[in-house]
Amino acid sequence: MEGVTLAMRKKIYLGSVLLIALLFIGGMYYSLPYYVSKPGMAKELGPIISVEDGYKDEGNFMLTTVRMGRANIYSYLEAKLSKYEELYPLERILYKKETQEEYNARQLHLMAGSKxxxxxxxxxxxxxxxxxxxxxxxxxxxxxxxxxxxxxQAGDRIFKVDGHQFPSSEKFIDYLSRKTAGEQVTFTYLRKNVTKTETLRLQPFKEDPKRVGIGISLVDDKEIIVNPKVKVKTDEIGGPSAGLMFTLEIYNQLTKEDLTKGYQIAGTGTIEVDGTVGPIGGIEQKIVAADKAGAEIFLAPNEKGVKNSNYRAAVKTARDIKTKMKIIPIDTFDDAVNYLEKLPKK
Structure with missing residues (x-):
């Protein structure tokens, strides 16, 4: 009887271990309707941006990132317990009916526009x-x-419609809008460096039946032509939040005066074509990342001084983590240049 009891206990024990292991593995792969963001890295821009025959700097400009991913049970609990990890409901990150692949494509194209x-x-x-x-x-x-x-699919580059090329996306949209529901249109596009064609029949939009189309959201694919030439290698970094720091690094390589003055300068913020610096998400995590990387100065979007600005959140986080890093409010690219020009050399 004792032998049978021991055998049964062993089976129960092994079964319990197996069940726990399956639950653990399942928890890792079961996605919750949240995204988790956590501090990423602060990366020097010198090796990423190269202006032909550009000037060198003594210090560094650094872009800052957050790590963003879909939450599972464990990352959700970790974020709940961690001060500098944030949870975002799915609808705060993805557009309505947007897939993860489309979100990734959107982030890469936002980065391209930022560059x-x-x-x-x-x-x-x-x-x-x-x-x-x-x-x-x-x-x-x-x-x-x-x-x-x-x-x-997201990432396809359409460069011809019915054999025609257009000078802008507005002309592309205008061409389709002059057609009627039921008409066929042939699109020539590039997918993973392979040229393909697809003929589609135009259909009215449910939310606006007077408009017809094929049902895509789009962004312009355009090439900027400058001299001297510039290369910006961002690999798989997505989103528009490195715009300000990209601009500073490019401008610094174009001009003789070194704006870094020997300092380690991190920062964040979108950049508009008129030089306006816009707010971003995850400013708290970026402050943590910049501090860990040894940044001495952090340029933060000021949003014209609004109550809940990126700058104010950055100052609060800097105080909480007791960093010596200076937080500087920035509204425009000129603000950043003016501040750095007045900065004493290290």
Missing amino acids: LNAIDVAYRKAGLPVQYKYKGIYVVQVVPGMPAEGKL
């Missing part, structure tokens, strides 16, 4: 001409139930 704006602002500030060459449009989202569903 274009940064180059434009930096070269114009340095007194150098800027030109654009329109190349087509990128698909960033496909609307369910519309003709493009299952045919086109």
